[in-house]
Amino acid sequence: MADSKVDKIKYGILKVIDVSGFKVFDPPVRLLFGEEPQKQIKDIGRYMVLPILFVVGCIFLWTVIAPTHKTKSGEVPTPTKVWTAGQDSLRFHEKEDEKEKAFFLSGEDRLAEIKEVEALQAELQAEFEKLEAISKETSANAEAETAKKLAPLQKEYDELKAQYKEAQTARKAALTALSDKVAAKQAKSADLVAAIIDNDTKTDAEKGKLKDIKTAMDDIRSNPPKEVKEAQLAANKVADEIQHGKKRLSYLTTGNLSEKKASFVAKAEDAETALAASTTGKDALKQAKYVVSNTEKADKADEQKYPRAASIVWQTHRSLLTVIVGFIIGALIAIPLGIMCGLNKIVMACLTPLISIFRPVSPVVWLLIFQIVVGAFFPDPEKHPLFVFLNSSINPLSYFQTNPAMIFSACTVAMCALWPALVNTALGVSSIDPDHLNVAKVLRLGFWSRLFKIIIPSSLPLVFAGLRISLGVGWMVLIAAEALSSSDGLGKFVWDEYQNGSSQSFANIILACFVVGIIGFFLDRLMIILQRFVSFDESATL
């Protein structure tokens, strides 16, 4: 009895693994339940350990090769640098969250938060001072070390320089003497030419020597030991945190929404008392205007939003929303059209030219077309009711800061993702088993029950296969479209990083590359799971 229960759990887990498509985890689970340990260990070795080793090998190769290639934007980042970039990006996002929270806090909470942040600031300050001291000490030590290394070089340089100067003066004097002799016809002119060439070569050699020493010295100066850099970096990091704390405090106090509102209300009240006390007409008018403008400002304060800076996390969320919206639009167009194509040869014949012509069109062209077309609908996007509604502070979707750019990116995704779904749906519907249609005829099913009970269910596996390709295409197209059109999202993140070219940029681009890849992978998995849900063989047991 106990055995069958364990078996149930085991096969449950295996089923989940199977459906989600992570077959690699099958042997370890079986091993855990003690099924044919030898075979499982063999399989784990083959299908888990070897691939992991291979990936580790690739990462190692990357670590070794990356620093050897110098580019305009610095060295190719190593995996560690990309990892750090990832952590920094996450922290950046967190900081935005903290500031946003600070901006909206009010009442007791705000005061509590201020206290907390101040305590934290004090801690950070102490830490910073410590680190700063360490940094200073290390750099002083390093400087002493450097000076020690530099001193002999400097000495050599000075000596050589003096020596060369002397030699050069001597050669110059010799040349003057020789030229005098040539003028007096006491020496051959060819000798003079030879002497000049000789002089030039010697001078060049001497200059070269001096330059070599200088370069060696510069090298030592510009490459302070690693510890100095690290200490400096650690101190800078804390300094950044302190800076962030200050910003946070300012959002908790003067920059705080409730505070701002309160200040406007107070101003309006002041003006009101001044208005009551006013003696001249001019003064009264001025105060009355103050009352009006401040009351208005106080009323409008609620609509204010925290001006969020775009982090990679936010960009990822936005890209995901855009691709899903685009994908849904595409699917909503493609599936009905595909069904009609599959059902009716005339519709198919009508749509074939359109499909054949528009399918190969590059996403870039669609992007530009939609940019123009969508742009025309929203001459003044800030005031357009759709965006006012979507971005109003009470709407949870305002986080995504919807704008026309998002709409035309989504349209581009829809346009490009349309085709695989359409073609597959048409194929699925038209390749329905004629026996099933005969059954429908014998049972005298009407058009709609034939469509929904027989045609659609039987074509669903192919429809989902098409949707899976569509989503993959859509995700790829979206990143390119965002990069090209500066529509917020991962594509824009990559493009911005490429443009601003700071020391972190390259690492950030590679980070984004991994984020895009991993998300693409999970979207694909999701579609595989959905596909397996609708395929008839799975439908019962899930």
Added chain:
Amino acid sequence: MSQRYVEISNLVKAYPNPFGDDFRVVEGLNLNMFQGEFVSLIGHSGCGKSTVLTMLAGLNEISEGGIIVDNKEIDGPGPDRAVVFQAPCLMPWMNAFDNVMLGVKNVYPHATPEERKQIVEYSLARVGLKDSMKKFPRELSGGMQQRVGIARAIALKPKVLLLDEPFGRLDSLTRMELQDVILDIVAQEKLTSMIVTHDVDEAVFMSDRVIMMTNGPLARIGEVMNIHWERPRDREEIFADPKFFEYREHLLSFLEQRAHLKSDFHDFEDNRQHGKDNLLSFVKNPMELYGAENSHKA
């Protein structure tokens, strides 16, 4: 009982040929069936048995002639004629219950959901699937799937039951079980039935009349054999009856005669009559065309 229920008169099926001449599969087939009668259709593969059956079902267009069922000329499929196909043709995304329910909704538009449910449950119980109603086709054996197919057909409360090689894909034990199931239902519901089969024993055991079709194209009824046994029939008794072997031998010899013929249309006599002016006229002795097997006919 003895009243004409199905009348097939001068039935022709011609498939259009892309090069002009229509391809006439069935030519002038006449057959009357009495109410409650069980008729089997046998003949060589490709002679047009399924064609006749699907025309009667209304799934296949009638080229010439007509079919009258219960005094009404048929025009397309109808709930009075249920079909069981060779493959069970169940919808793999529905369980047995839903598969049977599929047609019930249309045939009983005014029934309450509870009544419909009872009809489906009764039909499934009738074919012995009381305990497998919630199972999906892939969880059912071939025989059980065919049982669902039968249940789906009888749930429509048809008057005519059409079976196109319904047991063709089943082992002989399951086949016998299902034959009994069908005979039982047919007797109880007084269904007029037509079965297409390749199995001579099956034809003899199940039917009141065996229709032997000539080879296509231009297939017709070659011979009709009446089988006089009372119903309900007992399998063992019948198999022990010497008459069973007579019937069986007769059918087999009919089929054997035609085993090597292209079409019965080119009968020896026919060829002799047209011989002078048709394409075959250069053949001195038309018998040569058919080889030795045909000589005994002449």
